[in-house]
Amino acid sequence: MSLVVQKYGGSSVANADRIRNVASRIARGRDAGNDTVVVVSAMGDTTDDLISLAHQLAERPDEREMDVLLSTGEIVSSTLLAMTLKAMGHNAVSLTGLQAGIRTDTQYSRARITSIDPERILQEIGKGNAVIVAGFQGVNSQMDTTTLGRGGSDTTAVALAICLGASVCEIYTDVEGVFSADPRIVPEAMKVDTIGYEEMLELATYGASVMAPRAVELGQAYGVPIRVASSSSDSVGTLICKEGSMELRNKVSGIAHDTNVAKIMVIGVPDKPGIAREVFEPLARANISVDTIVQNAGIDNITDITFTVARTDVVKALSIVEPVGRSIGAARVTSDESLSKVSIVGTGMQNTPGYAARMFRALAEEDINIHLITTSEIRITCIIQEERVKDAVRALHKAFEVEFRQKQ
């Protein structure tokens, strides 16, 4: 008998019929003899509805209150799922993040899990219960509710899988698995059967939107295999795990894109040590994630600093960077919110020359202008105009198609 942790996303529990479907899946797993811990997200649009209610009452809702408010969405779906299982004749119990022993730091709206005390979960498993845990939430040292930020339920699931020594963490969602590109843009995109954590991380971070990067990272750190699959079909999905062989790694596993990109430029800054720090330290303090950073060492000791942030952070970022720009003598600060990222992702690209060149050629042949380029060990990313992003994804998928076929 092994222990499996499953996570069902908001679209999988969006209404009574879908909750019944999820309950049936869980019931089948239990009939097969597995102990089951299930993590659920809030039903469908619940979280957005609660956010909009809060914004009717406060321009900037208090973060502590907001976290308590949003945590109710997952509590509702967890109780509904537990009572459905019980009505089907299965033992089940719902637990809040507090009851599941999920402790976090005190950073509201993006708390980090600091520890899990699994006592209550183990006790309920011992009683033969399927344990349904409200995802996305924990409590801080004051026993105040915190939420884990975007994709928080994925993080809850992987953290529980680690803590409980689960054989696998299954993430059920509305897609069949990880694809070589977004199938809505590239109809001939292929499902990937297995993928390494790092590649998945690059794909997820760069917009494959299948599961939260934080959760993949956590799975990687503790070596827990994660299966991503559809909650409405029986296909095996994609298994995220350690790559089997060190040398026989894939080259390009997929094309990722992300349209939530904005560029901020601090132009004409006198070039002296400490400039970058003066720009980026206050952004970090304000909890704004800065992605790509490019500094062009200019002539005459004048330099430009360009970086990208999520579009949702642009207003806040500008309110911080504009006064900094004045204080460091920048000529001006500008922003551009019409950008997107497109990336090719694959382990082993770095040791095989020519991938970057093939990527730039494919974009050039489509007349797509590249604003910024960044690379990691397993990824090459170009920042381009948003209006060309679909063309770019299709062109790149075509250019690297042969690689995907090798992989399958």
Add this chain to the structure above:
Amino acid sequence: MSLVVQKYGGSSVANADRIRNVASRIARGRDAGNDTVVVVSAMGDTTDDLISLAHQLAERPDEREMDVLLSTGEIVSSTLLAMTLKAMGHNAVSLTGLQAGIRTDTQYSRARITSIDPERILQEIGKGNAVIVAGFQGVNSQMDTTTLGRGGSDTTAVALAICLGASVCEIYTDVEGVFSADPRIVPEAMKVDTIGYEEMLELATYGASVMAPRAVELGQAYGVPIRVASSSSDSVGTLICKEGSMELRNKVSGIAHDTNVAKIMVIGVPDKPGIAREVFEPLARANISVDTIVQNAGIDNITDITFTVARTDVVKALSIVEPVGRSIGAARVTSDESLSKVSIVGTGMQNTPGYAARMFRALAEEDINIHLITTSEIRITCIIQEERVKDAVRALHKAFEVEFRQKQ
């Protein structure tokens, strides 16, 4: 500086505008220098919506899960109210039942408060916060959420007022206070300025539906004055407190009615000791409240037992009483769900002859048939056909109008 506990019902926080209105009232109280602890119910129809969602998934939803589910409604409204106050520039914090230290027994859906540990509330008051407590909920010894049953938020408010030594517990609702009869039925009904706990209890139990009887009882036991008033006006409402003078008590303070009444008759039972026990013990075990009980000692050692229950309990009560009826040799068990109660309530009636006679005459003059009669020290109740209840209330209000005038 005194401490005031306020409670706002579901209609007072039904939408963003009303939440803002409540926040303004709380803010005014704080500007006047009072420490404030506020108890809120769930917004408008939230609880009913959650119940209907649960019934889509389970015919008889698990009670533990149901309590966790329903408790989210009050958590939502408490956070929204706290963030509204903060947005207005007032210090405020929401607390769940768990955080407010409200401990209960383990009886889901109708838990009783066993103790309150006010540590966190006092700590937040010490920080200068208006403390907004989610009503209707507590936790049992397992730290599982329980709910307090109908009118549970009133009970939360009075219990907190007692525990915190508040000068008054203010219950804000959608009516102006306690009236001599339901103003929707008797337009000339008068608001009562002060009323004793017992009279209020009879009025509340018998359907004045202004506040939960349990909460009045609790206030009486600990001598906490309770003010019932409208959340949308500045009128003083009705103060429920110890009667000022022992002898100068009111006679009739009001006419109450309740349409949630069903009668069950166990007919033709061999009359021997222990019969009543055999009928009522299993009902008590099933947690069904039995109201009026009448046993007609018959001829030939045959007796009929008649009692009333809430209409919502009829199906469950019959499923218990029918087999009992067979086992004790009853001729048959019948039920009638089309009944209502109408009562006159007032301290001192018992020592002044003629009240019952005046009541029966008033009903007779309207050709209203009386099914059952019961009395308490301060109440005379007749059970009549539901279709005549409005006529009965109007006739009785008219018959005792002179008493109300004396009272004012």
